[in-house]
Amino acid sequence: MVCFGDEDRRKLHEDGCLELHGWPHWEVFSMVEGYHRRLSAQVVSLLEAKKPWKDEDQRPGTAAAWEVSREMEGGVYVSAVHPSVNDQCEETGPRFYVSIIEAAIRRGPAPRLPPALEELVWPRLKDRREPWITELGWTLVPPGSDPQTLHVDILSSEEEPPRPRRSVGRFHHLLWKCDGGPCTTKVVCTGFTEGTVEDWHYEVQRQVRSPKLILDSEMLHCGASTPKRWTSTLTVQLCSTSGWRALHCAGRASQDALWYVWPMEAQVKGTPEMWAPGAKVEALWEDGFWYAAKRGAWTPGLRSVSAVMTPIVFFGKTRIHPLQGSFYPTFGLEQNLMKMMRHL
Numbered sequence: 001m002v003c004f005g006d007e008d009r010r011k012l013h014e015d016g017c018l019e020l021h022g023w024p025h026w027e028v029f030s031m032v033e034g035y036h037r038r039l040s041a042q043v044v045s046l047l048e049a050k051k052p053w054k055d056e057d058q059r060p061g062t063a064a065a066w067e068v069s070r071e072m073e074g075g076v077y078v079s080a081v082h083p084s085v086n087d088q089c090e091e092t093g094p095r096f097y098v099s100i101i102e103a104a105i106r107r108g109p110a111p112r113l114p115p116a117l118e119e120l121v122w123p124r125l126k127d128r129r130e131p132w133i134t135e136l137g138w139t140l141v142p143p144g145s146d147p148q149t150l151h152v153d154i155l156s157s158e159e160e161p162p163r164p165r166r167s168v169g170r171f172h173h174l175l176w177k178c179d180g181g182p183c184t185t186k187v188v189c190t191g192f193t194e195g196t197v198e199d200w201h202y203e204v205q206r207q208v209r210s211p212k213l214i215l216d217s218e219m220l221h222c223g224a225s226t227p228k229r230w231t232s233t234l235t236v237q238l239c240s241t242s243g244w245r246a247l248h249c250a251g252r253a254s255q256d257a258l259w260y261v262w263p264m265e266a267q268v269k270g271t272p273e274m275w276a277p278g279a280k281v282e283a284l285w286e287d288g289f290w291y292a293a294k295r296g297a298w299t300p301g302l303r304s305v306s307a308v309m310t311p312i313v314f315f316g317k318t319r320i321h322p323l324q325g326s327f328y329p330t331f332g333l334e335q336n337l338m339k340m341m342r343h344l
Contacts, residue, residue: 004120012120013169015189016219019210024114028104028133029176032234035076035100036138036178043078043098043140044230046071053094059083061094075102081139082222084146095148095223096140101260104136110264113238121172121214127240133262134171134247135237138178141226147186148223150202153237155195155218157251163242165192170243171217174236183213183233184224191220 050064061080
């Protein structure tokens with residue numbers, strides 16, 4: 001049985017990084033590993049066929065990733081991520097990410113984290129109520145790549161962003177190697193800079209060596225240089241309840257990206273009647289705040305939560321459009337509706 005202590009929580013939420021030698025079994029880990037075994041070689045072959053990976057005014061590999069995505073099936077997409085750079089911070093080549101999150105969405109809500117992991121990443125009960133998976137898949141790095149540019153995965157576009165990170169992390173990346181080897185990510189502990197990178201950050205970065213890693217997505221980090229072969233790191237990115245609200249403001253995520261997030265099974269107490277048409281609830285709307293509302297009629301077979309949300313009538317308020325990121329396609333509309341509503 002894997003347990004985590006106070007020092008583990010301190011390292012994760014204060015330093016932004018926790019190296020581990022093991023963690024509890026979770027079905028999502030197994031799912032990512034299964035997709036990786038089946039598809040990684042195919043994606044590498046397709047990318048190799050798209051060389052040279054040169055793109056004007058775009059990240060290296062952007063066009064190749066787009067073309068490969070069009071050839072993949074079953075909700076699998078490839079993107080070009082932060083590139084490799086040399087000592088002068090000049091881009092020297094692409095790095096790719098294979099996302100299976102759309103394929104995962106089709107399965108229904110994601111299973112909850114094991115209790116030990118859940119208490120580690122979300123020490124506050126309120127952050128466990130409505131969590132999400134916002135990234136799922138693996139990195140693909142070409143042979144002999146230089147280190148990746150230092151970056152954060154989630155940052156604000158505003159000088160004084162609303163809902164800033166405080167003492168507890170809200171976006172966490174779980175990383176591990178498919179072959180059980182050590183992770184090679186480089187981290188700048190406590191580097192919560194909203195993406196600002198200075199020369200001295202490169203001097204204090206350190207490379208992790210553990211087979212499993214949890215890092216705060218708002219902390220500076222990068223991939224290390226690679227050997228003369230393609231390499232991969234498997235990843236799951238988690239978003240807490242507080243993070244979900246922050247993600248919808250200050251440019252932290254595009255509206256397009258918010259279509260591709262995977263809700264985790266909700267911790268909803270009470271009978272189904274609590275969510276019946278006419279029930280008094282609160283609804284989360286585009287400004288990131290909750291408002292008193294009345295549950296609208298439920299129509300089976302609808303393919304968009306937006307259609308379900310439309311009948312909600314605000315008490316004494318003008319109706320506004322619901323949160324874009326909460327438009328959830330094709331499955332579990334009753335459960336997903338609960339993601340946007342809480343009972344009064």
